[in-house]
Amino acid sequence: MANRFRMSEASMGDPPCEATRNSTGHHLTRWLAAWALLVAASFAFGGILRGLGVLPIDHLPPLHAHFRVLTITLLPAAAFGVAAVRVLPGVVARLNFGAALAAAYACALAWTVLLAVSGDGLAAPFTHKEEYLAVLPVVGDDPSRWLAAFTRDLPAYPTHVRGHPPLPVLVLWALNATGLSGPLWAALLVVVVGCSAAVAIALTVRRLSGEDAARHALPYLALAPASVWIATSMDALFAGVGAWGVALxxxxxxxxxxxxxxxxxxxxxxxxxxxxxxxVPYLLIPAAVAVVVRLPRLTIVAVLAGAAAVTAAFASAGFLWPAGALATHAQWAADPGAARPYLYFLVADLAALALVSGPATTAGLTQGIPYGVRITVLATLAAVLALDVSGVTRGEVERIWIPYTLWIGLAASFAEGPGGGRAGARRRRAAAGRQDRPPFTSDHRWLASQMVTGLLLQGLIASPW
Known part of the structure; x- marks a missing residue:
């Protein structure tokens, strides 16, 4: 009797639900068309600007990359991606939460490494003369001496060192001091920490919106298009550090x-x-999370104390953050990158964000997202907009956006909303009366779109990172 009532109720609701789905479908189509137009127009105008000589250092604007075509070397990653799309959602839904986190992390590692080895290899980016490892001989056996003179000697350092504070170099120096030296160990550290951001973000989502939402997000975090640059850019390590900071x-x-x-x-x-x-704008994310969960005052005091300890340690070692920021800005102003047109990259940087986030993220942003996740995603978007408007991120943002993209990409896992879409509606009706079905359901097409975006980025774009 109860089952008949549920089935009857579902049938009675079919006509209005169908009308609602059609309306939602048209709305979603418009947003996806806007996503495609933004990406295509940015590449088109970028090509024109490069042809006119305005963008001499970018071969494939808005990306700092070259065009290429990978063929058979991409097949292992493609095969794994297809299998992961079909299997991973079910796996993370059935396992206990700890095991689900481990499965998603293993998938993220495998996906990221397979993408990297299909191209130039995992360690290739760290062999470049302008990367962080090139300055380790200068650091030598006395990192404190090097740190104290960092701001003064900044003009003599490689490009990536000049563009960042000193901590990335110190991290690699510490890795080298343990005997794990060279580009491969540096790359492994970046990938291991970068992929762990998926676990940290899922833990945060569980606290914000419940375990079901976290399970639903895990496959999208593991197969994010940004994985192309998680292997191997130091920004992936930054993403892992930031995500664990928020999770804790x-x-x-x-x-x-x-x-x-x-x-x-x-x-x-x-x-x-x-x-x-x-x-610096990334700190909006933990601030938003703290507001949503109503972080206790004592915890806030502990967080501020921990952050103050870091600042005090660097200051006592002779590095003052404001002075370093000013010195780096002076180096950036003298670099060819500062001559990139502001108005073009004001829009094109957002196009790069849309591309690296994938089409499912755009779809999710237009539909229902749980409150806690929505506030966090909005805070992340505000941080990105602040950087974009500042003008200091003109190009090369495919790596710079990595710490932000993973949080924004949470929207992808809610692209259809709870049980949305035709396939979701069919499964909802078929599961009527069952008590064990998850509240978030979707077919695999959105996850597949994210995976395919990652394959296309890896297969068609040769990036220095």
């Missing part, structure tokens, strides 16, 4: 554990401005 804000539930997590979160979040000057 909400992981401690009681007593000393809460204070300890808050202190470690403060250290990680306080380290972000010393990893990249472009991560």
């Amino acid at each position: 804000l909400v992981c401690g539930r009681d007593g000393w554990r809460r204070l300890a997590c808050g202190m470690v979160a403060g250290v990680l979040l306080g380290a972000l401005p010393y990893l990249s000057y472009g991560l």
Whole structure:
């Protein structure tokens, strides 16, 4: 009787639901068309500007890359991606949450590495003379001496070192000091930490919007198009550090554990401005999360204490962040990148964000997202807009956006909303009366679109990172 009532109720609701789905479908089509137009127009205008000689250092604007065509070498990644799209959602839905996190992390690692080895290899970006490893001989056995003179000697350093605070070099120096030296170990560190951002973000989503939402997000985090640049850009390491800083804000539930997590979160979040000057707006993300979960005052004090400890440590070692930021800005102003046209990249940088986030993210942003996740995504978008408008991110943002893209990409996992779409509606009706079905359902086409976007980016774009 109860089942007949449910089936009857579903049938009675079919006509209005069909009308609603049609309306939603037209709305979604317009947004996806806008996504495609933004990306295509940015490449078209970028090509024109390059032809006119306005963008001499970018061969494929808005990306800092070259065009290429990969063939058979991309097949292992493609085969894995297809299998992951079909299998991973079911796996993370069935396993206990800890095992689901482990499965998603393993998938992210495999996907990221397979994409990298299909091209120039995992370690290739770190072999460039303008990368961080090139300055390690100057650091030598006395990192404190090097740190104290960092701002003064900045003009003599490689491009990436001049464009960042000193902490990335110190991280690689510490790795080298343990005996794990060379480009391959540096690349492995970046990939391992960068892919772990998926786990940290899922833990945060569980606190914000529940375990079901976190499980639903895991496949999209593991197969994010940004994986192309997680292997291998130092910005992926920044993404991992930032994501764990946010996750630790909400992981401690009681007593000393809460204070300890808050202190470690403060250290990680306080380290972000010393990893990249472009991560200062990132702090909007933990601020939004703290508001949503109503972080206790003692935890906030612990976070601030941890962040203050990082600042104090660098200051006592002789590096003052404001002075470093001013010195880096002076180097940037003298670099050819500063001559890139502001108005073009004001729009094109957002097109790069849309491309790296994937079409499913645009679809999700136009539909229903749980409150806690929505506030976090909006805070991330505000941070990106602040950087974009500032004008200091003109090009090369496919890597710069990585720490932000993974949070914005959460929207992709809610592209159809709870049970949305035709396939979702069919499954909802078929599952009527079942008590174990997850509240978030979608077919695999959105996840497949993210995976295919990653394959296309890897197969058609040769990036220095």
